[in-house]
Amino acid sequence: xxxxxxxxxxxxxxxxxxxxxxxxxxxxxxxxxxxxxxxxxxxxxxxxxxxxxxxxxxxxxxxxxxxxxxxxxxxxxxxxxxxxxxxxxxxxxxxxxxxxxxxxxxxxxxxxxxxxxxxxxxxxxxxxxxxxxxxxxxxxxxxxxxxxxxxxxxxxxxxxxxxxxxxxxxxxxxxxxxxxxxxxxxxxxxxxxxxxxxxxxxxxxxxxxxxxxxxxxxxxxxxxxxxxxxxxxxxxxxxxxxxxxxxxxxxxxxxxxxxxxxxxxxxxxxxxxxxxxxxxxxxxxxxxxxxxxxxxxxxxxxxxxxxxxxxxxxxxxxxxxxxxxxxxxxxxxxxxxxxxxxxxxxxxxxxxxxxxxxxxxxxxxxxxxxxxxxxxxxxxxxxxxxxxxxxxxxxxxxxxxxxxxxxxxx
Amino acid sequence: xxxxxxxxxxxxxxxxxxxxxxxxxxxxxxxxxxxxxxxxxxxxxxxxxxxxxxxxxxxxxxxxxxxxxxxxxxxxxxxxxxxxxxxxxxxxxxxxxxxxxxxxxxxxxxxxxxxxxxxxxxxxxxxxxxxxxxxxxxxxxxxxxxxxxxxxxxxxxxxxxxxxxxxxxxxxxxxxxxxxxxxxxxxxxxxxxxxxxxxxxxxxxxxxxxxxxxxxxxxxxxxxxxxxxxxxxxxxxxxxxxxxxxxxxxxxxxxxxxxxxxxxxxxxxxxxxxxxxxxxxxxxxxxxxxxxxxxxxx
Numbered sequence: 001x002x003x004x005x006x007x008x009x010x011x012x013x014x015x016x017x018x019x020x021x022x023x024x025x026x027x028x029x030x031x032x033x034x035x036x037x038x039x040x041x042x043x044x045x046x047x048x049x050x051x052x053x054x055x056x057x058x059x060x061x062x063x064x065x066x067x068x069x070x071x072x073x074x075x076x077x078x079x080x081x082x083x084x085x086x087x088x089x090x091x092x093x094x095x096x097x098x099x100x101x102x103x104x105x106x107x108x109x110x111x112x113x114x115x116x117x118x119x120x121x122x123x124x125x126x127x128x129x130x131x132x133x134x135x136x137x138x139x140x141x142x143x144x145x146x147x148x149x150x151x152x153x154x155x156x157x158x159x160x161x162x163x164x165x166x167x168x169x170x171x172x173x174x175x176x177x178x179x180x181x182x183x184x185x186x187x188x189x190x191x192x193x194x195x196x197x198x199x200x201x202x203x204x205x206x207x208x209x210x211x212x213x214x215x216x217x218x219x220x221x222x223x224x225x226x227x228x229x230x231x232x233x234x235x236x237x238x239x240x241x242x243x244x245x246x247x248x249x250x251x252x253x254x255x256x257x258x259x260x261x262x263x264x265x266x267x268x269x270x271x272x273x274x275x276x277x278x279x280x281x282x283x284x285x286x287x288x289x290x291x292x293x294x295x296x297x298x299x300x301x302x303x304x305x306x307x308x309x310x311x312x313x314x315x316x317x318x319x320x321x322x323x324x325x326x327x328x329x330x331x332x333x334x335x336x337x338x339x340x341x342x343x344x345x346x347x348x349x350x351x352x353x354x355x356x357x358x359x360x361x362x363x364x365x366x367x368x369x370x371x372x373x374x375x376x377x378x379x380x381x382x383x384x385x386x387x388x389x390x391x392x393x394x395x396x397x398x399x400x401x402x403x404x405x406x407x408x409x410x
Numbered sequence: 411x412x413x414x415x416x417x418x419x420x421x422x423x424x425x426x427x428x429x430x431x432x433x434x435x436x437x438x439x440x441x442x443x444x445x446x447x448x449x450x451x452x453x454x455x456x457x458x459x460x461x462x463x464x465x466x467x468x469x470x471x472x473x474x475x476x477x478x479x480x481x482x483x484x485x486x487x488x489x490x491x492x493x494x495x496x497x498x499x500x501x502x503x504x505x506x507x508x509x510x511x512x513x514x515x516x517x518x519x520x521x522x523x524x525x526x527x528x529x530x531x532x533x534x535x536x537x538x539x540x541x542x543x544x545x546x547x548x549x550x551x552x553x554x555x556x557x558x559x560x561x562x563x564x565x566x567x568x569x570x571x572x573x574x575x576x577x578x579x580x581x582x583x584x585x586x587x588x589x590x591x592x593x594x595x596x597x598x599x600x601x602x603x604x605x606x607x608x609x610x611x612x613x614x615x616x617x618x619x620x621x622x623x624x625x626x627x628x629x630x631x632x633x634x635x636x637x638x639x640x641x642x643x644x645x646x647x648x649x650x651x652x653x654x655x656x657x658x659x660x661x662x663x664x665x666x667x668x669x670x671x672x673x674x675x676x677x678x679x680x681x682x683x684x685x686x687x688x689x690x691x692x693x694x695x696x697x698x699x700x701x702x703x704x705x706x707x708x
């Protein structure tokens with residue numbers, strides 16, 4: 001078997017055989033599903049409790065100092081349990097004595113203060129707002145009755161569906177949320193690749209040094225093949241993770257697409273061209289390689305994994321920095337900030353990926369930045385190999401920049 | 411006889427300090443070659459340069475007649491001084507991995523690993539994680555990795571470091587077996603008793619330079635038949651006017667002072683309150699030579 005393949009296979013199997021790998025892989029989607037379930041369940045419990053409280057209220061009394069409540073409305077099914085009383089004091093007393101479930105007091109200064117008071121039997125913290133919507137609806141529907149036009153009332157109560165047509169430089173452009181789905185997914189995949197694979201890679205390089213295996217390894221395989229094998233092994237590991245995530249996500253979408261309004265619509269509007277896939281994969285690989293090469297250099301430069309983790313965090317933070325100002329980039333994909341981070345080695349792949357999938361890169365930019373990314377990858381790889389060859393035998397020491405520079409020059 | 415290793419004019423510096431200076435030696439096919447010298451003398455650096463782990467500043471270094479490259483890995487076994495194991499991996503997987511890196515097929519590597527584990531009494535540990543093994547057991551695995559491919563050339567840097575006497579003997583037996591089956595063995599050490607036991611030839615270096623080189627017996631005879639080996643019972647009293655002495659239990663190695671004869675020393679010894687069990691005049695031990703050479707060059 002080819003030595004590169006031997007190293008790749010070992011790295012891959014070593015990762016996927018670990019229980020912690022599967023915990024980390026399954027934890028994320030399971031956490032989302034569990035959090036969704038818990039949140040949905042508790043939301044439903046609260047909603048049920050509120051609805052129950054509202055439905056069970058048989059005695060709703062209202063004192064209306066300004067005469068805003070429409071008496072005809074109180075004859076309808078929805079508001080049949082509402083009774084008007086003359087004064088506030090009587091209402092409060094009925095609540096105190098338990099004769100009424102809720103008392104809505106509309107004060108004299110209602111038109112200016114817009115305040116009302118709700119007196120109710122306590123049903124717990126979450127049921128506290130059970131009658132707020134009811135009171136709001138009672139007043140607004142009462143006012144609407146004055147309009148006395150059924151169509152207008154229907155329109156008032158409906159939700160508008162706007163059709164948005166945006167123009168940029170005289171051309172219609174797509175600014176819908178659908179446009180963000182592909183870039184969003186691409187950036188999430190890139191982020192997972194970056195964080196998981198590079199952390200595996202760092203551990204793998206540090207392991208050679210920490211376990212004092214590097215001399216035996218380097219007499220059997222050249223450092224270039226060893227590092228490429230390690231990188232491929234970690235990429236294969238992350239693709240396994242992605243496959244699991246995508247499969248779980250697909251299963252989840254299949255079940256919820258009809259129950260959650262809008263998702264089915266959004267999915268049906270997404271079209272991904274083969275070129276988008278090719279370029280997205282290209283940007284991801286370049287971004288991963290640049291940071292991966294830096295991780296190799298870091299792993300070889302310090303004595304152990306713990307030190308390597310601290311040292312590498314600087315580079316990881318720099319490479320995910322664009323996430324913190326993603327709204328600026330999305331708002332103006334060709335603005336100054338976007339341009340600057342498009343050319344900075346640690347951030348360029350991610351930003352270019354985002355801008356490309358948003359359709360904001362011109363052809364010359366695509367060509368120029370692609371060449372630039374390849375140069376970044378080659379330069380960091382060359383540096384990583386040198387650092388690895390120089391640093392991996394410095395078992396207990398951090399490498400000296402001065403000595404490393406001398407070696408580079410030699 | 412064919413040279414398996416040939417080193418000519420090797421020099422290597424670190425940060426302006428020359429660690430190996432103009433070193434030259436050969437290792438012949440089928441021999442057990444001892445590479446000795448005090449700590450920091452340049453032994454490990456020489457081997458690292460030979461195996462291209464370090465780049466030599468100067469010199470012509472050949473292994474199997476060519477500069478070392480990983481294409482020669484199938485013929486090489488190497489146990490470095492700084493050695494460890496992938497502690498979180500299991501024993502058999504680790505051995506198979508290195509077997510395959512040395513060009514073996516998976517099945518062959520697996521068979522060889524299992525044979526070796528059985529030979530050293532660790533077969534039942536094959537599927538265990540290395541971190542669960544004792545340090546002695548881990549050292550056996552390290553040796554196993556070095557010899558899994560039945561190498562034509564085996565280079566061992568301080569192979570007995572940290573081994574108990576039983577495991578040291580086991581290692582020696584394995585080395586003899588390998589040598590018998592045709593492997594050339596180079597071992598780096600400063601344990602002179604090991605050299606006397608198994609080596610055919612030796613190279614002693616000090617401060618990166620060659621001090622002694624040749625067959626073990628030749629090297630010893632270069633230092634003359636001037637050492638008295640004395641085995642006794644009772645109390646031994648040194649006499650610095652007559653000889654320098656080194657005592658270990660009921661054994662003493664005496665080196666006469668200049669112009670002092672063996673008869674004078676024997677006369678002195680007879681007068682002591684002790685019984686002499688064995689009195690022998692022979693070549694100095696390698697240990698003595700080592701101390702003399704290294705001491706003289708300090």
